[in-house]
Amino acid sequence: MLDKSFISSIQQCVGRENVLTDKEDMICYSYDPTPNHQMPEAVVIPNNIEEISKVVKLANKAGIPITPRGGGTNICGNSIPVKGGIVLAMHHFDRVIEIDTANLCAVVQAGVITADFHRQVEALGLFYPPDPQASSMSMLGGNVATNAGGPRGFKYGVTRDYVLGFKMVLPDGRILKMGGKTVKNVTGYDLTKLFVGSEGTLGIFTELILRIIPLPESKRTMLAVFDGLLDAARTVSAVIAAKIIPTTLEFMDREAMRLIEAYVPCGLPVDAAAAILIEVDGSERDVPIQIKQVEEVCRQFGAREIRIATTEAESNQIWAGRKAAFSSMAKSAPTLYVEDVTVPRSKIPEIVKTITDLAAKYKLKIPILGHAGDGNMHPIILTDESNHDEIKRVKQAIDEMFKAALELGGTLSGEHGIGLDKVKYMEWELGETGIDVMRKIKQALDPKNIMNSNKVLPPEAVQ
Numbered sequence: 273m274l275d276k277s278f279i280s281s282i283q284q285c286v287g288r289e290n291v292l293t294d295k296e297d298m299i300c301y302s303y304d305p306t307p308n309h310q311m312p313e314a315v316v317i318p319n320n321i322e323e324i325s326k327v328v329k330l331a332n333k334a335g336i337p338i339t340p341r342g343g344g345t346n347i348c349g350n351s352i353p354v355k356g357g358i359v360l361a362m363h364h365f366d367r368v369i370e371i372d373t374a375n376l377c378a379v380v381q382a383g384v385i386t387a388d389f390h391r392q393v394e395a396l397g398l399f400y401p402p403d404p405q406a407s408s409m410s411m412l413g414g415n416v417a418t419n420a421g422g423p424r425g426f427k428y429g430v431t432r433d434y435v436l437g438f439k440m441v442l443p444d445g446r447i448l449k450m451g452g453k454t455v456k457n458v459t460g461y462d463l464t465k466l467f468v469g470s471e472g473t474l475g476i477f478t479e480l481i482l483r484i485i486p487l488p489e490s491k492r493t494m495l496a497v498f499d500g501l502l503d504a505a506r507t508v509s510a511v512i513a514a515k516i517i518p519t520t521l522e523f524m525d526r527e528a529m530r531l532i533e534a535y536v537p538c539g540l541p542v543d544a545a546a547a548i549l550i551e552v553d554g555s556e557r558d559v560p561i562q563i564k565q566v567e568e569v570c571r572q573f574g575a576r577e578i579r580i581a582t583t584e585a586e587s588n589q590i591w592a593g594r595k596a597a598f599s600s601m602a603k604s605a606p607t608l609y610v611e612d613v614t615v616p617r618s619k620i621p622e623i624v625k626t627i628t629d630l631a632a633k634y635k636l637k638i639p640i641l642g643h644a645g646d647g648n649m650h651p652i653i654l655t656d657e658s659n660h661d662e663i664k665r666v667k668q669a670i671d672e673m674f675k676a677a678l679e680l681g682g683t684l685s686g687e688h689g690i691g692l693d694k695v696k697y698m699e700w701e702l703g704e705t706g707i708d709v710m711r712k713i714k715q716a717l718d719p720k721n722i723m724n725s726n727k728v729l730p731p732e733a734v735q
């Protein structure tokens with residue numbers, strides 16, 4: 273329980289109006305899109321890095337837990353304040369400080385909304401590829417903290433590939449500055465890579481230096497429709513094997529398309545077993561060539577229909593369904609478990625089969641979406657948290673899904689991170705030694721375990 277004198281010290285650091293303690297004001301900081309929730313004891317909304325540093329020093333001294341929060345769009349319970357304490361909300365850090373066209377980079381504050389940043393760089397003919405599908409709500413700091421991906425990851429990589437440097441406040445309140453505007457930097461250990469994806473467990477990002485690239489001249493969108501689920505899955509592997517690199521290879525199965533279509537009618541082929549949304553980009557000369565190559569592979573692997581957008585409106589129509597996917601699932605069931613199993617790309621047919629077999633075995637509805645080009649599948653389990661028998665089956669299915677992914681040479685998370693929900697599987701992938709190395713890093717930086725405790729590593733590992 274935070275005492276009055278502690279609250280008053282925090283108010284002196286950030287201003288009384290930037291400390292929330294009323295239940296009604298704090299409720300929206302107590303949950304995320306997962307079934308997890310926990311009320312914080314205070315929400316602190318700092319204005320600058322010095323204020324964060326002061327707040328963290330006070331919290332560290334008193335052993336008060338801190339949970340950094342961006343847009344709250346994570347899907348693994350990453351920003352739930354499980355131990356109460358302070359939620360540190362970053363929405364005042366909303367400035368794009370500089371877009372440096374000479375060095376192709378931008379300096380931004382951590383609370384800038386991802387889609388706002390996209391718009392600003394694109395207006396200058398530039399491009400910031402990471403595009404988590406909640407980009408209209410997520411913040412760049414949250415993206416860096418989760419190492420977010422998105423549909424364009426197949427061609428352009430994930431957030432980590434665009435982080436050149438940052439400023440952050442460490443769990444003891446000291447300010448750390450890493451990297452800069454140089455494209456090359458091998459000075460010492462690569463701490464930038466270590467902190468990106470640390471899910472708020474090693475400190476709070478306040479400012480980021482992000483690499484940007486020229487906006488591709490042209491892009492084209494297509495939808496390949498399949499009567500066989502595994503044909504669609506095999507097509508993804510075949511496109512990659514044919515050495516074609518589209519920007520996007522998004523997989524949707526029938527169940528997913530039906531739910532989307534019921535929510536946002538956009539012409540998805542609901543009678544088909546699956547469809548792949550494919551986008552290619554590049555020069556005006558190359559794009560038609562790539563489209564032709566992809567079309568040939570799709571036909572060879574059994575596509576019954578291929579829709580190629582000829583106008584921006586048609587392209588938006590194809591994308592509309594994929595963009596509404598999560599909302600349509602959220603509307604169709606009281607509780608969702610959005611999984612993030614990722615396998616080597618050649619193993620996509622196997623993991624798709626495993627997921628459909630598990631849905632049948634445990635009598636569950638599991639529509640499948642996925643950034644299939646990355647081997648990153650999002651089976652979404654539609655359930656109801658109040659149905660205890662069903663939830664038991666859900667948990668068993670998730671256990672088996674992750675076991676299967678690891679056996680196929682995959683990983684627990686391609687882009688959502690570990691948060692709370694996947695902590696129990698960490699040792700399966702990392703083994704005792706991997707956990708021990710991570711624990712030592714955490715203990716070295718946060719010996720009191722105040723920074724986003726109980727996330728990423730099993731609680732017993734960091735006692």
Ligand SMILES: Cc1cc2nc3c(=O)[nH]c(=O)nc-3n(C[C@H](O)[C@H](O)[C@H](O)COP(=O)(O)OP(=O)(O)OC[C@H]3O[C@@H](n4cnc5c(N)ncnc54)[C@H](O)[C@@H]3O)c2cc1C
Pocket residue numbers: 304305339340341342343344345346347350351362382403404405406407409410411412413414415416417418419420421422423471472473475476477478598599687688724727
């Ligand atoms: C509809 C939908 C679609 C999505 N699609 C994708 C997708 O395509 N790809 C993808 O990768 N993800 C996706 N996500 C997940 C989510 O959008 C990403 O994980 C995103 O990066 C989270 O950013 P956020 O600002 O919302 O962070 P939050 O949810 O607020 O926090 C996420 C984690 O980052 C930490 N954190 C936040 N800000 C900071 C900071 N400044 N310093 C240190 N730690 C911080 C938090 O403590 C927490 O651990 C999707 C989510 C939804 C709801």
